[in-house]
Amino acid sequence: MAEPANTPIPGSTPRSGSPTHSQGFRSPSTPSTPTRKKPGVLHIGDPIKYHPDTYALFSARCDIIRPSTAERQRDEFKRALAENRWGDFQAVFRPAWGTGGEMGGWDEELIALLPDSVRVFASAGAGFDWVDVRRLGERGIIYCNSSPAAADAVADFALAMIISTFRHLPWCAAASADPTTFQDCHARATLLSHTLRGQVLGLIGFGHIGQAIAARARPGFGMAVHYHDLVRKDPALEARLSATFHPSLADLLRLADCLVLCTPSTGDGRPVITASTLQRCKPGARFVNVARGGLVDEEALADALESGHLSSVALDVHASEPNVNPRLAALRGDRVLLTCHNAGGTVETHAGFEDLSMRNIMAVLGGGEPITPVNLEFLRRS
Numbered sequence: 001m002a003e004p005a006n007t008p009i010p011g012s013t014p015r016s017g018s019p020t021h022s023q024g025f026r027s028p029s030t031p032s033t034p035t036r037k038k039p040g041v042l043h044i045g046d047p048i049k050y051h052p053d054t055y056a057l058f059s060a061r062c063d064i065i066r067p068s069t070a071e072r073q074r075d076e077f078k079r080a081l082a083e084n085r086w087g088d089f090q091a092v093f094r095p096a097w098g099t100g101g102e103m104g105g106w107d108e109e110l111i112a113l114l115p116d117s118v119r120v121f122a123s124a125g126a127g128f129d130w131v132d133v134r135r136l137g138e139r140g141i142i143y144c145n146s147s148p149a150a151a152d153a154v155a156d157f158a159l160a161m162i163i164s165t166f167r168h169l170p171w172c173a174a175a176s177a178d179p180t181t182f183q184d185c186h187a188r189a190t191l192l193s194h195t196l197r198g199q200v201l202g203l204i205g206f207g208h209i210g211q212a213i214a215a216r217a218r219p220g221f222g223m224a225v226h227y228h229d230l231v232r233k234d235p236a237l238e239a240r241l242s243a244t245f246h247p248s249l250a251d252l253l254r255l256a257d258c259l260v261l262c263t264p265s266t267g268d269g270r271p272v273i274t275a276s277t278l279q280r281c282k283p284g285a286r287f288v289n290v291a292r293g294g295l296v297d298e299e300a301l302a303d304a305l306e307s308g309h310l311s312s313v314a315l316d317v318h319a320s321e322p323n324v325n326p327r328l329a330a331l332r333g334d335r336v337l338l339t340c341h342n343a344g345g346t347v348e349t350h351a352g353f354e355d356l357s358m359r360n361i362m363a364v365l366g367g368g369e370p371i372t373p374v375n376l377e378f379l380r381r382s
């Protein structure tokens with residue numbers, strides 16, 4: 001049974017989709033299939049918590065469908081989609097990061113079951129490794145992430161990690177527990193620590209998060225910002241952020257004193273950081289990961305640390321979360337800082353995820369442009 005739909009705002013004027021998007025409505029395939037005048041939005045995961053104002057507008061414009069917890073389990077979810085239990089809805093909405101994932105990965109199997117009426121899938125989260133955005137695009141569905149809402153939080157955290165790799169914060173913190181280790185750390189950390197000013201920061205990925213890191217690293221810390229991405233950014237943006245583009249990742253690796261991985265994972269399982277990329281890094285380089293653990297061959301990373309080729313790493317994300325690589329865990333506390341996928345996790349991020357997901361859906365169903373689409377290159381337009 002679906003949980004009760006959210007109550008429409010009293011006095012609100014129900015609005016059907018724009019001419020373009022209302023074409024997505026189909027006549028119900030079974031007599032029990034719901035019919036609706038407003039575009040249907042399948043809301044998976046927790047209810048709205050931070051933005052009742054946006055939600056008032058959103059729920060006045062759309063019919064919100066809330067599958068129950070039982071209906072969100074994969075088998076039941078598939079069954080419900082296959083029998084068109086929720087009718088021809090126009091959007092999938094997942095506003096609360098960490099909830100709404102009960103049905104598992106949005107792969108070919110699940111995406112094939114969506115009604116043809118779906119135009120947009122908007123979710124909390126910068127990352128989209130759990131959803132096949134190419135396949136959604138091929139079905140004519142725009143996928144919108146919420147990366148701008150996480151950018152400040154992730155960038156703040158990334159800076160803490162960058163500082164940690166230059167200043168050995170795990171060592172300094174752990175050594176304070178005992179007078180002998182205190183004195184040893186006090187004496188020796190000086191010889192191994194470096195000021196950030198003038199160091200080359202190599203950003204792998206220069207989207208919202210990479211740009212937010214650059215905006216802090218250059219003016220705040222005097223670092224020289226270099227980046228690699230698949231597509232070069234606008235020269236005006238590069239100039240504003242004092243960022244230098246490298247078409248080849250190998251060139252960036254050779255140059256960087258500290259590399260930061262901040263590129264989305266497509267979930268195809270192919271790591272970007274491997275033994276061969278690590279070999280190209282400057283001896284003594286540092287490495288920070290705020291993207292996804294699967295983008296890194298963690299065994300190769302452990303080899304590079306053990307051999308001393310990398311001097312220090314800070315990893316917020318891990319290939320087999322919630323487990324961390326045992327070899328990296330064994331090195332924790334000296335040259336290795338491991339955190340628990342915390343970089344994006346702030347109240348402000350979660351509030352922003354909600355708001356942006358609703359605005360993306362309202363934009364698309366209202367006939368306008370999506371705000372943060374990530375799969376337009378795959379989009380089959382009907």
Ligand SMILES: O=C(O)C(=O)CO
Pocket residue numbers: 097124125126127128150343344345349
């Ligand atoms: O947004 C994401 O993708 C996260 O990893 C959590 O903030």
